[in-house]
Amino acid sequence: MTIQAWMMFALVLFCIGLYGVLARRNLIGILIGIELMLNAASVNVLAVNYHVANDPAVGRIIVLFIIGLAAAEAAIALSIILAVYRQRTSIDVANLEELKG
Amino acid sequence: MNHSLIALVCVASPLIAFVVALVGFRRRHGIAAGIVLTSGVASLVAAAALLLTAHPEAQAFTSRWFVIGDVSIEFGVLLDGRTLIMGAVVALVTLCIQIYSLSYMADDPGRGRFFAFLALFEWSMLSFVFSANLLQTFIFWELIGLSSFLLIGFWYEKPSAVAAAKKAFIMTRIGDVGLFIGLILLFRATGTLDVMEIGRIFEPQGQPSSIPPGQIELIALMLFIGVIGKSAQFPLHTWLPDAMEGPTPVSALLHSATMVAAGIFLVARFHELFLDAPTTMRVMLGIATFTALLAATMAMVAKDMKRVLAYSSISQLGFMLIGLSAGSLFAGYFHLTTHAFFKALLFLCAGAYIHGCGTNDMIAMGRAGVARMRITTIGLVVGGAALAGIPPLAGFFSKEQIIGTLDGSGLFYTIIRIGVYAAAFLTAYYSFRMIFLITRPNADSLAVEDEPAHAQHAGSDHSAGHDPAEPWVMCGPIILLTLGAIGVGFLGGRIAALLGIEHAHAPTLAEMAPAVGIALLGVALAWFEFGRTGARQAGFVASFPPVQTLFEKRWYIDEFYQRVFVRPVVWFAKLCYGTETRALDGAADKLARGVVRAGGETARRHIGRLQLYIGAAVASVAVLVFYLAME
Amino acid sequence: MIAAGLVMVLTIAGAIIGVGARRIVHAIFGLGISLAGVALAFGLLRSPFVAAMEVLIYIGGITVAMVFAVMLSSGGRNEPGEGLLRRTLAAGAALLFLVSVGLVISGTEFGPMPEAVDEAWSVQQIGRDLLNRFNVVFELLSVVLLLAIVGAITIAGRGDESLDPAAADEGWA
Numbered sequence: 001m002t003i004q005a006w007m008m009f010a011l012v013l014f015c016i017g018l019y020g021v022l023a024r025r026n027l028i029g030i031l032i033g034i035e036l037m038l039n040a041a042s043v044n045v046l047a048v049n050y051h052v053a054n055d056p057a058v059g060r061i062i063v064l065f066i067i068g069l070a071a072a073e074a075a076i077a078l079s080i081i082l083a084v085y086r087q088r089t090s091i092d093v094a095n096l097e098e099l100k101g
Numbered sequence: 102m103n104h105s106l107i108a109l110v111c112v113a114s115p116l117i118a119f120v121v122a123l124v125g126f127r128r129r130h131g132i133a134a135g136i137v138l139t140s141g142v143a144s145l146v147a148a149a150a151l152l153l154t155a156h157p158e159a160q161a162f163t164s165r166w167f168v169i170g171d172v173s174i175e176f177g178v179l180l181d182g183r184t185l186i187m188g189a190v191v192a193l194v195t196l197c198i199q200i201y202s203l204s205y206m207a208d209d210p211g212r213g214r215f216f217a218f219l220a221l222f223e224w225s226m227l228s229f230v231f232s233a234n235l236l237q238t239f240i241f242w243e244l245i246g247l248s249s250f251l252l253i254g255f256w257y258e259k260p261s262a263v264a265a266a267k268k269a270f271i272m273t274r275i276g277d278v279g280l281f282i283g284l285i286l287l288f289r290a291t292g293t294l295d296v297m298e299i300g301r302i303f304e305p306q307g308q309p310s311s312i313p314p315g316q317i318e319l320i321a322l323m324l325f326i327g328v329i330g331k332s333a334q335f336p337l338h339t340w341l342p343d344a345m346e347g348p349t350p351v352s353a354l355l356h357s358a359t360m361v362a363a364g365i366f367l368v369a370r371f372h373e374l375f376l377d378a379p380t381t382m383r384v385m386l387g388i389a390t391f392t393a394l395l396a397a398t399m400a401m402v403a404k405d406m407k408r409v410l411a412y413s414s415i416s417q418l419g420f421m422l423i424g425l426s427a428g429s430l431f432a433g434y435f436h437l438t439t440h441a442f443f444k445a446l447l448f449l450c451a452g453a454y455i456h457g458c459g460t461n462d463m464i465a466m467g468r469a470g471v472a473r474m475r476i477t478t479i480g481l482v483v484g485g486a487a488l489a490g491i492p493p494l495a496g497f498f499s500k501e502q503i504i505g506t507l508d509g510s511g512l513f514y515t516i517i518r519i520g521v522y523a524a525a526f527l528t529a530y531y532s533f534r535m536i537f538l539i540t541r542p543n544a545d546s547l548a549v550e551d552e553p554a555h556a557q558h559a560g561s562d563h564s565a566g567h568d569p570a571e572p573w574v575m576c577g578p579i580i581l582l583t584l585g586a587i588g589v590g591f592l593g594g595r596i597a598a599l600l601g602i603e604h605a606h607a608p609t610l611a612e613m614a615p616a617v618g619i620a621l622l623g624v625a626l627a628w629f630e631f632g633r634t635g636a637r638q639a640g641f642v643a644s645f646p647p648v649q650t651l652f653e654k655r656w657y658i659d660e661f662y663q664r665v666f667v668r669p670v671v672w673f674a675k676l677c678y679g680t681e682t683r684a685l686d687g688a689a690d691k692l693a694r695g696v697v698r699a700g701g702e703t704a705r706r707h708i709g710r711l712q713l714y715i716g717a718a719v720a721s722v723a724v725l726v727f728y729l730a731m732e
Numbered sequence: 733m734i735a736a737g738l739v740m741v742l743t744i745a746g747a748i749i750g751v752g753a754r755r756i757v758h759a760i761f762g763l764g765i766s767l768a769g770v771a772l773a774f775g776l777l778r779s780p781f782v783a784a785m786e787v788l789i790y791i792g793g794i795t796v797a798m799v800f801a802v803m804l805s806s807g808g809r810n811e812p813g814e815g816l817l818r819r820t821l822a823a824g825a826a827l828l829f830l831v832s833v834g835l836v837i838s839g840t841e842f843g844p845m846p847e848a849v850d851e852a853w854s855v856q857q858i859g860r861d862l863l864n865r866f867n868v869v870f871e872l873l874s875v876v877l878l879l880a881i882v883g884a885i886t887i888a889g890r891g892d893e894s895l896d897p898a899a900a901d902e903g904w905a
Binding site: 712716717719720722723724726727729730731 | 821822824825826828829831832833835836839
């Protein structure tokens with residue numbers, strides 16, 4: 001596979017994730033979209049690492065960091081979702097629009 | 102002690118006194134006055150020591166301030182005949198006035214500040230006089246303007262004083278622009294800022310070949326514009342009479358030896374340059390003669406004693422310029438020196454009278470019996486006679502010199518000579534008019550009091566019946582200056598020697614005769630109209646009411662300036678103010694209000710739809726990327 | 733080549749389920765498929781260690797945590813679906829991005845592939861780099877993770893109404 005193909009694949013994955021972030025009303029759905037976007041980024045990094053970079057270890061370490069940060073982010077996001085649910089018994093973003101000017 | 106150290110003492114002590122008095126003792130008036138007086142004495146002693154031990158050669162002591170390219174800017178003192186005489190005169194007159202002010206300003210709540218300003222003024226003036234560098238000259242020229250502004254406007258709660266201070270500052274500032282341009286041109290032409298060096302360039306006979314003659318004329322003309330402003334020559338003379346709003350010692354200081362003399366001194370300082378600009382010198386001669394005559398006519402009809410003296414100052418400054426621009430450094434410089442003594446003396450006398458009887462009106466003064474203030478009256482008579490040019494007083498010798506220099510032929514010089522004689526005649530006439538109005542009051546005469554005695558001076562508590570007091574602190578300076586007004590005239594030879602000129606023009610009896618005759622004629626006319634028993638005490642101009650009105654209204658020059666310059670400027674300023682407040686501020690306010698309202702509206706619609714915002718952001722980035730991809 | 737194509741199809745299909753499924757549990761299932769595909773892709777890109785981590789952390793950790801979150805909340809049963817307008821707009825923005833960036837990618841010339849490095853399999857190399865070159869980042873990441881754990885417990889363990897930190901302390905103490 002060429003690098004272009006891998007990058008296009010990553011792009012498609014990213015855009016699907018983006019669609020999820022933009023379209024979903026469920027907070028968990030949005031979180032799913034974000035995870036997909038992060039994975040797309042990881043794929044992109046590894047593709048470049050595989051095809052272009054001289055030092056393959058660096059790209060892998062970057063991806064490991066991405067995965068670690070994604071885990072942290074997911075933990076926080078899920079706890080926020082739980083807290084929001086407790087307060088409102090709903091995880092619909094439409095109910096969270098509170099910045100009334 | 103060497104000369105550089107003495108010069109430093111002379112120049113620096115007023116500065117130290119100013120800082121200490123203003124910062125430390127503004128409210129403790131006695132201490133402030135003491136400090137300033139001490140510095141005045143120190144300056145005078147130093148200046149006198151420098152003068153008496155003067156080297157025949159010019160000396161310059163400078164220290165480098167900074168260097169730009171090839172030009173080094175230096176501060177320092179230049180000691181030659183011109184600066185030494187002027188420095189000594191300035192220090193002496195300033196000290197007299199400081200002593201005098203002890204009594205004159207005794208009741209003023211702000212006299213600590215007053216003395217501090219006097220010291221500031223003395224520092225500026227001495228530094229200007231001793232300046233060795235064009236930049237230093239300009240800086241202290243401006244500082245003189247600033248400190249005279251502060252002194253004229255000393256009674257800042259009086260609106261007329263504030264207006265007068267502003268007028269003096271702005272009018273002289275018009276001249277300063279010319280001076281600044283002139284100094285820059287001079288620097289460009291000669292490539293040096295050193296005053297001595299410039300003197301050396303222009304010293305040899307004939308014009309220096311390195312500078313085109315037109316440029317020399319231009320430089321001289323520009324410098325002369327500065328002189329017009331500072332020395333109150335026509336057409337920028339109108340600030341000087343108004344400057345009488347300041348305390349009388351200030352008038353005595355500014356209009357005798359110092360501020361107004363700065364302009365004359367500048368011409369004397371660069372006299373070599375002016376000599377190489379014959380056309381400008383003719384213009385100067387014309388303007389100076391016209392000014393001398395014009396101011397003399399105003400002095401003829403004024404009733405306010407200080408105003409008479411102010412007009413007389415303008416007129417005498419004209420005389421000095423006549424002497425200088427006729428080509429004689431000695432004549433103009435000599436008159437500058439003698440004038441410093443007798444004019445300061447006359448102002449101090451006026452101050453004593455005003456202090457004693459509480460009015461500026463000469464007629465009211467005379468009727469209030471101020472002539473009984475003996476020492477002051479003696480001073481007045483001597484000073485007035487010196488001003489009139491009666492031998493053997495100081496004014497006679499110097500005016501003699503000036504008239505003697507006007508030996509050119511042709512129509513121009515004939516007109517100038519006639520003008521100068523007329524001005525000399527009027528000078529004698531108005532000075533004796535002043536003397537007679539005060540010493541020979543006549544309650545039955547036609548003279549009308551504009552302002553009765555005790556009208557203005559709150560500090561005077563004497564009733565008309567008592568002899569007005571003559572405090573010794575006031576008398577001391579008056580006596581000193583009286584002696585000066587008598588004696589300085591005989592020092593002409595010494596002054597000429599110091600200036601490096603052989604006493605070229607020793608007037609013969611035949612030459613003296615017309616000048617003395619004219620002066621005596623003026624005195625006689627004044628006696629006939631004002632002095633003799635049963636005189637009408639109304640001048641001959643009173644027979645021509647339009648002429649009298651013209652003179653009293655100062656030839657309508659102020660009126661003219663008011664109409665032509667001040668009013669349009671004020672109108673334009675008001676227009677700008679209106680534009681600023683209504684149009685611009687209004688527009689800005691409207692804009693601000695509009696932004697606030699728009700923000701409020703937008704904020705009401707922004708309720709935290711994160712997804713919409715993300716979508717918009719992503720779409721925008723996408724469009725941008727698309728555009729870049731298409732490039 | 734074929735394997736790569738299959739992996740891509742699998743991943744994208746899982747992703748489409750992940751964002752499209754009406755029920756949230758189905759969506760998480762789709763996410764799991766997609767993540768497994770990404771892990772396979774990592775394997776194809778000669779990074780089996782990263783692939784293993786992907787499986788462990790994502791599929792084993794995050795997806796499971798999401799399931800727990802769904803179980804603890806309403807499970808998505810009470811949530812209304814998305815409107816057509818919303819979907820269209822989101823799809824439009826995503827498509828716009830896809831087209832633009834796709835144009836950039838297709839228009840870019842990449843350099844030639846470098847020599848394949850032998851130690852591509854080397855986990856030791858990754859470990860050495862993590863503790864040497866990237867030590868600071870590594871330690872920082874551990875701090876971030878620690879904070880995330882503490883923060884997550886604080887936020888989620890808090891009582892229903894109480895918002896002040898003191899109550900939060902009691903909540904997870």
